[in-house]
Amino acid sequence: xxxxxxxxxxxxxxxxxxxxxxxxxxxxxxxxxxxxxxxxxxxxxxxxxxxxxxxxxxxxxxxxxxxxxxxxxxxxxxxxxxxxxxxxxxxxxxxxxxxxxxxxxxxxxxxxxxxxxxxxxxxxxxxxxxxxxxxxxxxxxxxxxxxxxxxxxxxxxxxxxxxxxxxxxxxxxxxxxxxxxxxxxxxxxxxxxxxxxxxxxxxxxxxxxxxxxxxxxxxxxxxxxxxxxxxxxxxxxxxxxxxxxxxxxxxxxxxxxxxxxxxxxxxxxxxxxxxxxxxxxxxxxxxxxxxxxxxxxxxxxxxxxxxxxxxxxxxxxxxxxxxxxxxxxxxxxxxxxxxxxxxxxxxxxxxxxxxx
Numbered sequence: 001x002x003x004x005x006x007x008x009x010x011x012x013x014x015x016x017x018x019x020x021x022x023x024x025x026x027x028x029x030x031x032x033x034x035x036x037x038x039x040x041x042x043x044x045x046x047x048x049x050x051x052x053x054x055x056x057x058x059x060x061x062x063x064x065x066x067x068x069x070x071x072x073x074x075x076x077x078x079x080x081x082x083x084x085x086x087x088x089x090x091x092x093x094x095x096x097x098x099x100x101x102x103x104x105x106x107x108x109x110x111x112x113x114x115x116x117x118x119x120x121x122x123x124x125x126x127x128x129x130x131x132x133x134x135x136x137x138x139x140x141x142x143x144x145x146x147x148x149x150x151x152x153x154x155x156x157x158x159x160x161x162x163x164x165x166x167x168x169x170x171x172x173x174x175x176x177x178x179x180x181x182x183x184x185x186x187x188x189x190x191x192x193x194x195x196x197x198x199x200x201x202x203x204x205x206x207x208x209x210x211x212x213x214x215x216x217x218x219x220x221x222x223x224x225x226x227x228x229x230x231x232x233x234x235x236x237x238x239x240x241x242x243x244x245x246x247x248x249x250x251x252x253x254x255x256x257x258x259x260x261x262x263x264x265x266x267x268x269x270x271x272x273x274x275x276x277x278x279x280x281x282x283x284x285x286x287x288x289x290x291x292x293x294x295x296x297x298x299x300x301x302x303x304x305x306x307x308x309x310x311x312x313x314x315x316x317x318x319x320x321x322x323x324x325x326x327x328x329x330x331x332x333x334x335x336x337x338x339x340x341x342x343x344x345x346x347x348x349x350x351x352x353x354x355x356x
Contacts, residue, residue, distance in 0.1 A: 040148020
């Protein structure tokens, strides 16, 4: 598909684009308030973490894996001086059926500047690097060695490592702990764990888009225009119907993402998502209100490019999505140190829309 800009000048759209980059381990620790993908979660609040039942896939009932977190403080709202959104994903490929969001979890954590866990004034980078990034106040939370989520089960032999579930204890025993048990075991997360996704820092920059409107597509090169003169009348009618329903949405997605094809996230709190299809878009009644009574609105979406970085592609069933759209409390209500569940909507590509 060939595309041309309708104007030679670029302007910022109000959308922040997210990209993955390699980073030192200390930069991805909780006191650095990171945005990150994969590895274990860098928990913001150090108390009232989500329980195992909160983090369990609704389909297979197995623990979900940490997918990503976005640090998104709200300027002018004291209770959201620090604010992070966490997304978790089931790793069972067969759970990822079309347009099914039951295998994803989203939580919001926020703190005021004066809190029980972090200093009021941020430390210098040199201090953080020397300490390995761990400058948070002492936390007594027990975390699963495999996934970094809260755990209560200790190894019955060494009593030195903690797990969130029997499933994770079994995985870690086969992977490494069988050789390490009763030697010099550590309670830290195993970053080479087969359960965790590859770890990256999530960096952002403003989206810039050319012209007053959107990119225009050359009609001759458009994928949606038939080129076979031998198509019968019924086929042509079906194609025309499909185009009227979906082509504008698909073309908009392709045009906007073609400018920065490596984007893995789009952030615009209170804005609008970039859909991959005209099918399976939520209506207002599909998005539940926050328990505080406020409506939820769009905050960010996860893009399909991230699947490449996660290395989850398979010839069989695999983790997949067109886009994951996260809706959060419009008031970002103050729930103290709690992790507040938010809402996620999964939209898949249709087979004839899959990007080449």
